[in-house]
Amino acid sequence: xxxxxxxxxxxxxxxxxxxxxxxxxxxxxxxxxxxxxxxxxxxxxxxxxxxxxxxxxxxxxxxxxxxxxxxxxxxxxxxxxxxxxxxxxxxxxxxxxxxxxxxxxxxxxxxxxxxxxxxxxxxxxxxxxxxxxxxxxxxxxxxxxxxxxxxxxxxxxxxxxxxxxxxxxxxxxxxxxxxxxxxxxxxxxxxxxxxxxxxxxxxxxxxxxxxxxxxxxxxxxxxxxxxxxxxxxxxxxxxxxxxxxxx
Amino acid sequence: xxxxxxxxxxxxxxxxxxxxxxxxxxxxxxxxxxxxxxxxxxxxxxxxxxxxxxxxxxxxxxxxxxxx
Numbered sequence: 001x002x003x004x005x006x007x008x009x010x011x012x013x014x015x016x017x018x019x020x021x022x023x024x025x026x027x028x029x030x031x032x033x034x035x036x037x038x039x040x041x042x043x044x045x046x047x048x049x050x051x052x053x054x055x056x057x058x059x060x061x062x063x064x065x066x067x068x069x070x071x072x073x074x075x076x077x078x079x080x081x082x083x084x085x086x087x088x089x090x091x092x093x094x095x096x097x098x099x100x101x102x103x104x105x106x107x108x109x110x111x112x113x114x115x116x117x118x119x120x121x122x123x124x125x126x127x128x129x130x131x132x133x134x135x136x137x138x139x140x141x142x143x144x145x146x147x148x149x150x151x152x153x154x155x156x157x158x159x160x161x162x163x164x165x166x167x168x169x170x171x172x173x174x175x176x177x178x179x180x181x182x183x184x185x186x187x188x189x190x191x192x193x194x195x196x197x198x199x200x201x202x203x204x205x206x207x208x209x210x211x212x213x214x215x216x217x218x219x220x221x222x223x224x225x226x227x228x229x230x231x232x233x234x235x236x237x238x239x240x241x242x243x244x245x246x247x
Numbered sequence: 248x249x250x251x252x253x254x255x256x257x258x259x260x261x262x263x264x265x266x267x268x269x270x271x272x273x274x275x276x277x278x279x280x281x282x283x284x285x286x287x288x289x290x291x292x293x294x295x296x297x298x299x300x301x302x303x304x305x306x307x308x309x310x311x312x313x314x315x
Contacts, residue, residue: 151304151305151307155301158301158304159297162293166290169290170290173275173286176274176275176277178273178275179274179275182282186286186290186293193297197300
């Protein structure tokens with residue numbers, strides 16, 4: 001197996017463990033942010049698995065559908081929305097939830113509509129899918145409107161996930177409590193930025209760091225989640241617990 | 248309905264129980280260079296990186312940044 005198969009495969013394993021861990025918290029506490037995080041992390045893992053599949057087993061239109069829709073377009077938005085739900089429980093957040101679900105379904109419809117027009121003959125197993133998907137998919141002007149939706153989900157995910165993690169870390173730092181949550185949220189923010197940076201470089205034509213960025217992101221975010229979610233003395237936690245990205 | 252509790256003014260007030268704090272686990276030392284100097288710089292750098300990425304993504308979206 002080559003490095004382009006090993007890195008996404010390792011990311012898949014980390015994300016699988018991470019997703020199960022978060023989903024078990026949702027089962028135990030039934031808080032919406034855990035559910036949105038679980039779904040987003042599962043999408044991230046599905047995208048990584050698709051990359052490992054392409055590197056080892058070759059082309060598959062179904063796997064490409066999974067990779068683009070869940071791995072490239074939706075996952076950041078869903079993870080970030082989970083962070084937003086942790087902070088804000090007002091009515092306008094429900095509107096955003098409806099928009100995210102509706103937008104995701106619409107992106108799924110757009111992706112389905114472009115599937116018959118994929119150029120499978122352009123696929124090269126020696127090149128990472130992140131570097132060659134533009135040659136497989138038609139351009140926006142040729143009908144691949146789903147590509148227009150990706151930046152919206154990713155910008156939304158970046159603002160909410162990284163923004164909330166930085167804000168959360170800052171609140172704990174200002175109150176001078178729970179250093180584990182300060183560091184945990186920093187790791188979560190750094191992990192999210194790692195994949196954001198790698199994705200941006202890929203979009204600008206430098207795709208060599210995408211799989212490495214994904215693995216670093218998976219490891220940092222999981223480490224941050226574990227660190228921020230470590231049990232803390234109740235007396236100090238009471239005032240600020242609700243602002244933790246891993247509550 | 249419950250009976251109102253008779254209060255004896257001579258009885259000492261009950262003390263509120265407080266969980267003893269573990270300074271190392273729950274509090275950030277105010278003289279810690281790591282938390283007072285380094286962590287704010289890291290947070291600022293992360294915030295700056297976020298803004299840069301958002302600007303690039305927005306640039307791609309509106310066609311200012313070349314998209315390959």
